[in-house]
Amino acid sequence: MTTADSAPGAPSAQVPPLEAALNARAASRRGRRRGGVDVRTALEVTLFVAPALVLMAVFIVWPVLRAVQWSFFRWKGYGPLEDFVGLRNYVSVLTSEVFQGAVLHNLIIVVASIAIQLPLGLLIALLLNRRIRGRAALRTIIFVPYVLAEVIAGVVWVQLLQPQYGIIDQWLGALGLPSPEQGWLGTPDLALSTVIVVLSWKYLGMAVILLLAGMQGVPDELSEAAQIDGASYWRTQWHITFPLLGPTMRTWAFLSMIGSLQLFDMVWILTKGGPANATTTMATFLLTEGQRRSNYGIASAASVVLFVVALVLALLYQRFILSRDNTVDRPAKTPRPRRSTPKAVTA
Amino acid sequence: MSAAAPTRDLTPRRPAPDAAEATPRRRAIGRPSPWVYVLAAIVVFFTLLPxxxxxxxxxRTNAQLAENPAGWxxxxxFDNYLNVLQGSQFWRYTLNSVAIATMSTVLVVVCGIMAAYPLARYQFRGREGLFTIFVMGLLFPATVAVIPLFIITTRELHLGNTWAGIALPQAAFALPLTVVILRPFLQAIPKELEEAAMLDGTGRIGFFWRILLPLSRPGMVTVGVLAFVGSWNAYLLPLLLLQGDMRTLPLGVADFSSEHASDTAGVFAFTTLSMIPALIFFLTAQKQIVGGLQGAVKG
Known part of the structure; x- marks a missing residue:
């Protein structure tokens, strides 16, 4: 095997190894190699990166470009693309009540997931952060739903939620509480809420594990100091732990949001988007149009819209919420407290 | 992750409580109140109920289930479980899932570590630009591309209803996250090791092969486990591309439950058995899964 030193054009071509290494180090300090194009480096980089780039080009870039192309045509999946319809697919997607409903459902799921899972996740993470017996087992258990496939978990939930004969309706009946006649998933007004409950069950573990990791980054000294000052347990959490968990919470919420916007599997198993389109999401919409009705143009337009919605929300989130974590000493709009506040690195 | 200076929230809104008010509230950390265990029990109950x-x-039999769904x-x-285990479907689906997840994982780990290496340890113009391509890849969910992927893999690549037809796209969509996780991992390997290797006359490829690969095993295991779980649980792409004997477990479970809708006990048995591989895998690879997710959030 030839060594890097013998590379043609490399600045270190004719020097002994020690100096070469030192040169390389100096070059890296400067951040960039001086002198002509380093052919060998270019070759090596290409060799190493090519497989990944080829895979991504064929299976991500190419399909995405095709989706954009198809979104301007009326195409049923066979024959040449010739029926150019301009923006008409977009118009029919954006004016479709079903799609508008889907976008609304996605947004409701985004907000509800965060609103339900964040407080519950914090509570359970606090619980697991204490020295209680069986803590390790608890941590494993809380994460089990996250590991199961959405489909498999969904199939079990469908059984639990069976109208009348399901375990949930039976228990409610035993408590003297009424259940909807069509079942929780079969009643349009309740279906979306039911889906959200199941999703929260499935993804709560993820929030707990991440928040727990964040909590372990909070130095014990801070809570101890607060307790010595006489702060109660909850006061300590509220004023010390939670604020320091900010970056973890914001990043988790971001992941949760992205997941909710792409939601497909669980809805498809629980309701297929029904009843009466009460639980459609953008993903179930585009699959129904594409697979069931072979409206590839419409489905493609819907996937472009899905991408744009996700991108815009991601950028907004990045700009207004995550940016707090990236700028350390930005002049804050809120007045800085006079007394020195501990700045600890979380997560 | 940089520390956000938590300016507002740390200042108490009310004046600090008097010393008198706060005396005996120190909790003995070793002995939490019984309520903590009650809460823990509730959480465990709801988590494991399904x-x-x-x-x-x-x-149980379907008759037992109909009489009282919550009974013992x-x-x-044992017939329900035996029927599933003696039938060929379950094993066939498991084989497909294992094969596809393995192919996808190997591809992701190999391509991912190769791509992350120059991005982490080479100095060249356009490096950050190249890295940005991978970061951008994170923005494209498989859902957006799924309809064209279906047409491309079946008609143009002739990989419809094959293992590779699922594994290749899955690997492609898992690569961005893999590279984003692996790069800082490789950057953290001390520069001195590289210099020592160079002094001994090893080139950069030799360094990659003999030193970097062994040292980055924990990182590769983490991304590998994430890729495996992702592939194992996937539904949307297999739903479009696989039929009949090529179906994976999630697809098989979903179809079984709709084909045998009246056989609740059978559905339970089939579903339970399908959970087992994932649960075993999770219990053995727990550290990597949790560590990988936490690593992804740390960024």
Whole structure:
């Protein structure tokens, strides 16, 4: 095997190894190699990166470009693309009540997931952060739903939620509480809420594990100091732990949001988007149009819209919420407290 | 991750409580109140309820289930599980899932570590630009591309209803996250090691092969486990591309439950057995899964 030193054009071509290494180090300090194009480096980089780039080009870039192309045509999946319809697919997607409903459902799921899972996740993470017996087992258990496939978990939930004969309706009946006649998933007004409950069950573990990791980054000294000052347990959490968990919470919420916007599997198993389109999401919409009705143009337009919605929300989130974590000493709009506040690195 | 200076929230809104008010509230850390255990029990109950109902339901008959869905098996029936285990479907689906997840994982780890290496340790113009391509890849969910992927893999690549037809796109979509996780991992390997290797006359490829690969095993295991779980649980792409004997477990479970809708006990047994591989895998690779997710958030 030839060594890097013998590379043609490399600045270190004719020097002994020690100096070469030192040169390389100096070059890296400067951040960039001086002198002509380093052919060998270019070759090596290409060799190493090519497989990944080829895979991504064929299976991500190419399909995405095709989706954009198809979104301007009326195409049923066979024959040449010739029926150019301009923006008409977009118009029919954006004016479709079903799609508008889907976008609304996605947004409701985004907000509800965060609103339900964040407080519950914090509570359970606090619980697991204490020295209680069986803590390790608890941590494993809380994460089990996250590991199961959405489909498999969904199939079990469908059984639990069976109208009348399901375990949930039976228990409610035993408590003297009424259940909807069509079942929780079969009643349009309740279906979306039911889906959200199941999703929260499935993804709560993820929030707990991440928040727990964040909590372990909070130095014990801070809570101890607060307790010595006489702060109660909850006061300590509220004023010390939670604020320091900010970056973890914001990043988790971001992941949760992205997941909710792409939601497909669980809805498809629980309701297929029904009843009466009460639980459609953008993903179930585009699959129904594409697979069931072979409206590839419409489905493609819907996937472009899905991408744009996700991108815009991601950028907004990045700009207004995550940016707090990236700028350390930005002049804050809120007045800085006079007394020195501990700045600890979380997560 | 940089520390956000938590300016506002740390200042108490009310004046600090008097010393008198706060004396005996120090909690003995070693001895939490019984309420903590009650809360823990509630959490465990709701977390495991669906899993347990599935497991236990599989040991009952449909008649027992109809009479009282929440009851205990009486008598215990093993037929449901035996039927699934003796049939060929379950094993066929498991084989497909294993094969696809393995192919996808190997591809992701090999291509991912190769791509991350120059991005982490080479100095060249356009490096950050190249890295940005991978970061951008994170923005494209498989959902957006799924319809064209279906047409491209079946008609143009002729990979419809094959293992590779699922594994290749899955690997492609898992690569961005893999590279984003692996790069800082490789950057953290001390520069001195590289210099020592160079002094000994090893080139950069030799360094990659002999030093970097062994040292980055934990990182590769983490991304590998994430890729495996992602592929194992995937539904949307297999739903479009696989039929008949090529179906994976999630697809098989979904189809079984709609084909045998009246056989609740059978559905429970089939579903429970499909959970087992994932649960075993999770219990053995727990550290990597949790560590990988936490690493992804740390960024």
């Amino acid at each position: 899993v347990l109902v599935g497991v236990i339901g599989g040991f 098996p009486d008598p215990w029936v």
